[in-house]
Amino acid sequence: MSRSRFQSCRWSAPLVVALAAALAVWAPGSPAVAQTDPPPAPAASALPDLFAADASPSPVPATLAQYGGDPPHTTGQGRHKESAFHHLLLEPTLAQSVNFGSDTIVCFHATTHVGCKNPTTAVLPGDLLRWAGNARWYFNRHLGVRYQRIAHLGVAGRTGGSGANAKFGGSGYDYEELESLEWSFNPLLTVNAGWDYRARVCCPGAGDPTNPTPREKQGPFLQASWRTGPDTRIGRILTLSLRTTFVNHRFEPTAQSVLARGQTDAGRKNEYVPTAYLNLPVYGQTKVVPFYGIEYYGTYFDNQPSISLTYRKTYGFNYRASKLLSFRAQVKNDQNYAAGPDAAHKAFLQLEATYRIEK
Numbered sequence: 001m002s003r004s005r006f007q008s009c010r011w012s013a014p015l016v017v018a019l020a021a022a023l024a025v026w027a028p029g030s031p032a033v034a035q036t037d038p039p040p041a042p043a044a045s046a047l048p049d050l051f052a053a054d055a056s057p058s059p060v061p062a063t064l065a066q067y068g069g070d071p072p073h074t075t076g077q078g079r080h081k082e083s084a085f086h087h088l089l090l091e092p093t094l095a096q097s098v099n100f101g102s103d104t105i106v107c108f109h110a111t112t113h114v115g116c117k118n119p120t121t122a123v124l125p126g127d128l129l130r131w132a133g134n135a136r137w138y139f140n141r142h143l144g145v146r147y148q149r150i151a152h153l154g155v156a157g158r159t160g161g162s163g164a165n166a167k168f169g170g171s172g173y174d175y176e177e178l179e180s181l182e183w184s185f186n187p188l189l190t191v192n193a194g195w196d197y198r199a200r201v202c203c204p205g206a207g208d209p210t211n212p213t214p215r216e217k218q219g220p221f222l223q224a225s226w227r228t229g230p231d232t233r234i235g236r237i238l239t240l241s242l243r244t245t246f247v248n249h250r251f252e253p254t255a256q257s258v259l260a261r262g263q264t265d266a267g268r269k270n271e272y273v274p275t276a277y278l279n280l281p282v283y284g285q286t287k288v289v290p291f292y293g294i295e296y297y298g299t300y301f302d303n304q305p306s307i308s309l310t311y312r313k314t315y316g317f318n319y320r321a322s323k324l325l326s327f328r329a330q331v332k333n334d335q336n337y338a339a340g341p342d343a344a345h346k347a348f349l350q351l352e353a354t355y356r357i358e359k
Contacts, residue, residue, distance in 0.1 A: 090357040212254040213303040221245040255303035273297035
């Protein structure tokens, strides 16, 4: 996996962990857990990039507390799980994207469609299988440190209209890492502050020395998530969240040279990611939990002159196979609002399996 040549700024992340250890001396107790989920990241650009229309946020691991709004974690026991305390929580997730519909083309081989390419690691034709997940250490009921890895997978959506004018992208892959301090005011309200880093892995990768316009982003972020609504056997049914990241934006001369007439670089900007997810209790049980969510978010890669916006509707269900093992199936429907006159639309299915380790 290629890493970006701009990694030097990320050494601030270990400072977050060191600060958390120092603060723990003054914060007795044990942590509460909220539940939310990371959204993510369209990438519309004026640059000639095969995956520029890939507005796919990423597979999001099923977890008790994530960076953004999303369906509930289902390996626990609903609202009764909120009172449990574990210092260490690990949630490795296996995520598979399955693309379908008329707005994406699955590339069975290089000649399926002009310009259609596959990563060589695709398990299913045109799809991707990757590891993601979360790691958390809580010092007490309020203070903890968090690490989350997100695999942004998918096939770029259709642009250019329909028929002979339609253009389709190939499969793409980014990874994103978020490291933060987490403070839980109570089991329903949680705040995170830390560092957000995302880079293009393929193709070309952000760390490729021959790539004159690497696509990556990094910067400090602040997130708040709140669970509200009626208290049911699966907990509060509505999760609201807001995350903002101040992106350390770079715009190389090669990227500047392809700006359209009258277009300028927007400079450093904050990304905002508001989300709302509704979880539905069904027939008095907690094993199967349907959900419906809405996200509206911006993403600002390096060498992208302005922020691109995506409106996402997602629905699916979580299945709790056991106390420690859960599965999720969700359909994501994305409409990307690009800086130019055209934008991508895509729909795809995300399948995930999460195993929970508690100590």
